[in-house]
Amino acid sequence: MKLEIETKDGTFVAYYSTIGLAQLNFPDDQRPGKETDDAPASAQVRTWHSLTTKALKAMLAGKKITSLPPLDLTSGTDFQRQVWNGMRKINLGRTKSYSELAAAIAKPKAVRAVGGACGANPIPVLIPCHRVLAANQKLGGFSSGLPWKRKLLAREGAPLSLTSD
DNA sequence: CCACGGTGGTAGA
DNA sequence: TCTACCACCGTGG
Numbered sequence: 438m439k440l441e442i443e444t445k446d447g448t449f450v451a452y453y454s455t456i457g458l459a460q461l462n463f464p465d466d467q468r469p470g471k472e473t474d475d476a477p478a479s480a481q482v483r484t485w486h487s488l489t490t491k492a493l494k495a496m497l498a499g500k501k502i503t504s505l506p507p508l509d510l511t512s513g514t515d516f517q518r519q520v521w522n523g524m525r526k527i528n529l530g531r532t533k534s535y536s537e538l539a540a541a542i543a544k545p546k547a548v549r550a551v552g553g554a555c556g557a558n559p560i561p562v563l564i565p566c567h568r569v570l571a572a573n574q575k576l577g578g579f580s581s582g583l584p585w586k587r588k589l590l591a592r593e594g595a596p597l598s599l600t601s602d
Numbered sequence: 603c604c605a606c607g608g609t610g611g612t613a614g615a
Numbered sequence: 616t617c618t619a620c621c622a623c624c625g626t627g628g
Contacts, residue, residue, distance in 0.1 A: 516611065535623055539610090550611040552622045557612085571623065578622030586622095605628085613620085 438482055439470055442490050444497055446588075451489050453482050457507030458489055460559040463581045489563070496562050499592035501529050505563060512559060516547075520554035527568045530593045534572045556580045562589065 438453040447464025460470050478486065485506035492502045510518050519542045526541075527533050533541070539551045555566045556578070567586045571577040574597070579586040590597055 514612080539623090544610075546608085547610045548623045549609065549621055550623090553611065553620095554622095556622055566622085569622080572625085576622090580622070583622095603628100606626090608625095609623090611621095613618100615616105615618085 438476075438478055440478065440482075440486050442486075442493055444494060446497055449493060451486060453478075453485060454509045454511075456509035456511065458485060458505075458560060458563075459509040459512065461489070461493070461561060461563060463561065463585060466581050468581075492563055496589070497592065499529075499594065502563070508560060508564070510559070513554075513557065516550065517554040517557055520551050521558060521564050524555070524565055524569055527565055530595050532568045532570050532574075532590070532595050534570055534574075535577065536572055538569055552577070561585075568595065 440451050440453070442449040442451060449464060450462040450466075450470065451458060452460040452470040460468075462468050462470065488504055488506040492505050495502050510521060513521065520538065523538050523542045524533070535551050535555075536545070536548045539545050539548045544550075551569075555569055558564050558566045561567070561581060567579065567589045569577070576583060576586060576597075587597070
């Protein structure tokens with residue numbers, strides 16, 4: 438099930454499975470989604486979508502998220518889910534480096550793999566992959582465009598010493 | 603600044 | 616299996 442979200446920053450696209458929110462795309466991001474059918478959204482999906490919309494707009498405004506729909510992370514591997522869970526613990530306005538995050542899930546040497554897991558994150562913004570920086574406070578990468586990463590961090594007031602354009 | 607080796611996980615052949 | 620990627624990190628010119 439595919440539904441759009443209009444924001445001041447463009448139109449995001451959310452995909453829902455029977456479990457919950459499965460994917461969120463940035464505006465103009467053509468990442469393929471798991472669209473199953475075009476039946477009308479069930480009452481449950483509409484409830485989820487309203488939560489997603491509210492949460493996304495809060496994030497874009499740099500505000501704290503109060504509630505989230507259930508997330509369908511079954512597309513990821515165990516390792517990727519560990520990483521995603523780990524980064525959901527990073528608070529608003531805080532950042533962690535890839536190596537700190539690797540240490541947080543008890544795999545201090547799996548640093549590069551953590552980077553890979555961030556890129557595989559199907560639900561950016563709500564799973565705050567943008568709060569993960571490289572070691573020296575450098576920006577690192579971002580699959581859907583570095584400008585978004587900068588923008589999100591700036592909106593929530595995260596410290597950005599070096600921007601490494 | 604750049605080059606390089608050591609890493610762990612993933613996708614594809 | 617084996618191999619070639621990586622949103623990394625430290626060290627060393």
